[in-house]
Amino acid sequence: MADLSGAQWRKSTRSSSNGGDCVEVADNLPGVVLVRDTKDREGGTLAFTPTAWRVFVAQVTERA
Structure with missing residues (x-):
């Protein structure tokens, strides 16, 4: 696995406060x-690969 220490995390816009x-x-x-x-x-x-992530988000958004 690649070095993930540089990950910049952000909270999902769908998450509540x-x-x-x-x-x-x-x-x-x-x-x-x-x-x-x-x-x-x-x-x-x-x-996720970026492509798999886009597909996942599209599917979730479509069902929301």
């Missing part, structure tokens, strides 16, 4: 989009 179910996304690294749970930042990270 009350500390509920939130995710953070880092899309500043070449070739990978990272996703993690704000309540458990050390618990693990999902990694």
Whole structure:
């Protein structure tokens, strides 16, 4: 796995501000989009290719 230490995390715009179910996304690294749970930042990270991430977001947005 590539060095992910330079990831710049941002809270999802769909996340609420009350500390509920939130995710953070880092899309500043070449070739990978990272996703993690704000309540458990050390618990693990999902990694997507940029294309897979766009498809995922499109599907979720379509169903919302």
